[in-house]
Amino acid sequence: MSIIDRDRWQEIFVALKQNKLRTFFTAFGIFWGIFMLVIMLGSGSGLENATKRDWNSMATNSFFMWTQRTTVPYKGFPRGRAFNFNNDDTKALKQNIEEIEYIAPRMRGFSRNNSNNVIRGDRTAGFEIMGDYPEYNLIEPLNIIHGRFINKIDLEEKRKVAVIGRRVMEEMFEPGENPVGEYLQINGVYFKVVGVASSIKRDQRAEEENTRISVPFTTLQRTYNYGDIVGFYCITAKEGTPASMLEQKVKTIMKERHKIHPADNRAIGSFNVEEEYRKFSMLFTGINGLIWIVGIGTLLAGMIGVSNIMLIVVKERTKEIGVRRAVGATPLNITTQIIAESVFLTTFAGYFGLVIGVGLLELVNYALITFKVESDMFINPGVDFNKAVSALAILVVAGIVAGLMPARRAVRIKPVEALHDGN
Amino acid sequence: MISLSGLHKSYITGQNRLHVLKGINLEIEKGEMVSIMGSSGSGKSTLLNIIGILDNYDEGEYKLNGKLVRGLTETQAARYRNDMIGFVFQSFNLIPFKNAVENVALPLYYKKINRKKRNMMAMEYLERMGLKEWADHTPNEMSGGQKQRLAIARSLIARPAVILADEPTGALDSKTSYEVMEVLQEINKEGITMLIVTHEKDISEMTDRIIRLNDGLIEYSNGIKKKNVKKMVTA
Numbered sequence: 001m002s003i004i005d006r007d008r009w010q011e012i013f014v015a016l017k018q019n020k021l022r023t024f025f026t027a028f029g030i031f032w033g034i035f036m037l038v039i040m041l042g043s044g045s046g047l048e049n050a051t052k053r054d055w056n057s058m059a060t061n062s063f064f065m066w067t068q069r070t071t072v073p074y075k076g077f078p079r080g081r082a083f084n085f086n087n088d089d090t091k092a093l094k095q096n097i098e099e100i101e102y103i104a105p106r107m108r109g110f111s112r113n114n115s116n117n118v119i120r121g122d123r124t125a126g127f128e129i130m131g132d133y134p135e136y137n138l139i140e141p142l143n144i145i146h147g148r149f150i151n152k153i154d155l156e157e158k159r160k161v162a163v164i165g166r167r168v169m170e171e172m173f174e175p176g177e178n179p180v181g182e183y184l185q186i187n188g189v190y191f192k193v194v195g196v197a198s199s200i201k202r203d204q205r206a207e208e209e210n211t212r213i214s215v216p217f218t219t220l221q222r223t224y225n226y227g228d229i230v231g232f233y234c235i236t237a238k239e240g241t242p243a244s245m246l247e248q249k250v251k252t253i254m255k256e257r258h259k260i261h262p263a264d265n266r267a268i269g270s271f272n273v274e275e276e277y278r279k280f281s282m283l284f285t286g287i288n289g290l291i292w293i294v295g296i297g298t299l300l301a302g303m304i305g306v307s308n309i310m311l312i313v314v315k316e317r318t319k320e321i322g323v324r325r326a327v328g329a330t331p332l333n334i335t336t337q338i339i340a341e342s343v344f345l346t347t348f349a350g351y352f353g354l355v356i357g358v359g360l361l362e363l364v365n366y367a368l369i370t371f372k373v374e375s376d377m378f379i380n381p382g383v384d385f386n387k388a389v390s391a392l393a394i395l396v397v398a399g400i401v402a403g404l405m406p407a408r409r410a411v412r413i414k415p416v417e418a419l420h421d422g423n
Numbered sequence: 424m425i426s427l428s429g430l431h432k433s434y435i436t437g438q439n440r441l442h443v444l445k446g447i448n449l450e451i452e453k454g455e456m457v458s459i460m461g462s463s464g465s466g467k468s469t470l471l472n473i474i475g476i477l478d479n480y481d482e483g484e485y486k487l488n489g490k491l492v493r494g495l496t497e498t499q500a501a502r503y504r505n506d507m508i509g510f511v512f513q514s515f516n517l518i519p520f521k522n523a524v525e526n527v528a529l530p531l532y533y534k535k536i537n538r539k540k541r542n543m544m545a546m547e548y549l550e551r552m553g554l555k556e557w558a559d560h561t562p563n564e565m566s567g568g569q570k571q572r573l574a575i576a577r578s579l580i581a582r583p584a585v586i587l588a589d590e591p592t593g594a595l596d597s598k599t600s601y602e603v604m605e606v607l608q609e610i611n612k613e614g615i616t617m618l619i620v621t622h623e624k625d626i627s628e629m630t631d632r633i634i635r636l637n638d639g640l641i642e643y644s645n646g647i648k649k650k651n652v653k654k655m656v657t658a
Contacts, residue, residue, distance in 0.1 A: 018520060322516070323516045328530050328533040328534065330497065331498060333501075
C-alpha cells in the first residue's frame with residue numbers, strides 16, 4: 001500500500017470524479033484559504049519591505065546624542081544649566097569605550113533658514129552647513145556621485161573643502177557642469193567643492209541631505225569660531241553590543257565629565273535607532289502573526305468543508321464500502337483510502353491556491369516595476385520559499401485531520417448494514 | 424466445512440431484545456450444496472451473515488474449516504473473508520464506477536496482488552462466466568443475469584472454500600435464475616461448498632439439501648436428489 005500505488009490513485013480520481021461540481025466547491029474552499037494566506041503574507045512582506053527600506057539607509061546599531069539643559073541640581077550647579085559637548089569628550093569616548101565602532105561628532109554651522117548663506121557668482125541660496133567627520137559616511141551612507149567625501153587629511157589640515165548635496169549642485173551650478181574643483185562662498189569664506197553626494201533616503205529626509213553642505217568638522221569649528229564645541233554625536237556599536245547598552249555607557253561617562261546628576265536623564269537627549277527599529281520589527285512580527293492566524297482560520301473553514309463533504313461521500317458510498325469490507329478490505333484499508341482522498345483534495349486545491357497566489361503577487365510586483373510605481377506602502381511583495389513550504393505542510397496535515405472523522409465514520413459502517421438487501 | 428452448535432443471536436434495539444437465532448445446530452460438509460429456506464424473519468439472513476463473518480453471535484460455537492470463529496478483530500475477520508469466503512448477493516453489490524474487470528479483481532486488490540496479475544486472473548474468470556466481451560463495461564450497462572454472473576466471478580477469484588449466496592436469483596426472472604443456478608452448480612462440482620439462501624422452492628430443489636428455518640430454529644434438514652439445471656434447460 002505504498003503512496004505511489006497506481007490503484008490508490010485510481011480510486012481517488014474515480015471517487016472525486018463522481019461528483020465534479022461538489023469536488024470543485026470543496027476544493028475551492030481550500031484553494032481560497034491558501035490563496036488568501038499567500039496574498040496576505042505577500043502583502044505583509046510588501047508592506048514590511050516598504051517600511052523597512054527607510055531603515056536600510058541607516059545603521060540600526062546606532063544612536064544620536066545631543067545636549068539639553070540639566071533638570072537636577074548637582075555639585076553646586078543649579079538646574080536648568082546649559083552645557084556643550086567638546087573635542088575632549090570625543091577623545092575620552094574613543095579612549096574609554098572599546099565597544100564603539102564609529103563615532104562621528106557633528107556640528108551644524110548654519111541652518112538652511114539662515115537667509116542666503118551660500119554665494120556663487122550671481123547665484124545665492126540658503127543651505128544647511130554641517131561640520132562632519134569621515135566616519136559619518138559610514139554610519140549614514142550617502143551616494144557620492146562626483147568626487148569624494150570628507151577625508152582624514154581634510155580634517156587634520158582643516159582644509160576649506162566642501163561636499164555638497166545634489167540639490168545644492170543643481171541650484172548653484174549649470175546643468176551638466178561638474179562642481180568638483182569649483183569654489184563656493186559660504187558665509188563669507190570660500191570653500192573648494194570636492195564631492196557631490198546624493199541621498200539614498202526618501203522624501204523629507206532625502207531633501208534634508210540633498211540640500212546640505214558638509215565641510216570638515218575641524219574647519220567648521222575654526223572658521224566660524226565654534227571653539228571646541230561638538231553639536232551632537234552619531235555613534236555605532238560594534239557587532240555583538242546592543243546600541244542601547246552602549247548608549248547607557250556613553251551617557252554615564254558624559255554625565256560624569258559634565259557634572260550632571262547620574263539620575264538626570266533629560267540633560268542629554270538621544271535617539272536610539274536600534275530601539276526604534278526593534279519597535280518596528282515587533283510591529284511586523286505582530287502583523288505577520290495576525291496574518292497567519294487569519295490565514296489559518298480561513299484554511300480551517302476550508303478544511304471543515306472538506307471534512308463535511310467527505311462525511312457525505314462516506315454516507316453515499318456506504319454500500320460500496322460494505323462491499324469492499326465483505327471482499328476483504330480491512331478497517332485500515334478503508335481509513336487510508338478516505339484519508340488519502342482527503343489529503344489529495346486539500347493538497348491539490350491548496351497547491352493551486354499557492355501557485356495562483358504567488359503568481360498574482362509576481363504579477364503585481366512586475367506591474368509595480370514595469371510602470372515604475374513608486375509606492376510608499378508597497379514594495380516587492382512576495383512569499384519566500386520557507387513560507388510556501390510550511391503552507392504546503394499545513395495543507396497535508398489539514399487533509400489528514402479533515403479525513404480523520406469521515407474515515408472513522410467509514411470504518412464504523414458494518415458490512416451487514418451496508419449490504420442489506422431489498423434496497 | 425461449516426459446523427454450528429447451539430448458536431444464539433439476539434439484536435437489541437432500544438428497549439427491545441429480538442431473539443433471532445435460538446440454538447442452531449448444523450453441519451455442512453465440504454463440497455455440499457445447501458439451500459436455506461424460511462419465511463422472512465425466520466433468521467436465514469442473520470445465519471448467513473454469521474457464517475460469512477459479517478456479524479458475530481452471542482452463544483454457541485461456529486467452526487469454519489475446523490477453526491473456531493469467535494472474537495475476531497475486524498482486521499482478522501477481513502482476512503478470513505478474503506481467504507475463505509465468497510459472497511453473492513441478491514442486489515449484486517457491484518461497484519458502479521468500476522468496470523467488469525476491476526469489479527472482479529477487487530478481492531485480489533486487498534490480497535495485495537499486483538495489478539497485472541490481478542487483471543489477468545479477472546479476465547480468466549470473466550471468460551468462464553461468458554463475459555469476456557463485457558470486460559470494459561460498467562455494471563449498469565449489463566443485464567441482471569450478466570451482473571449476477573459478474574458477482575459470481577468476483578466471489579470465485581480469491582478461490583474461496585465456501586460461497587455464500589443470499590437470494591442470488593431474487594432479482595432475476597426465472598430463465599435468468601436458471602442460468603445463474605446452472606453456473607453455481609458447475610462451481611459446486613469443483614468442490615466448493617455452497618450455501619444458498621432462497622425462498623423459491625424450485626431454486627432450493629437444485630441443491631443437495633434443504634434446510635428450513637422457522638422462528639430461529641431449524642425445522643427440518645432434508646437431503647434430496649438435486650435437479651440438474653443443465654438437463655432441465657436442455658430438456
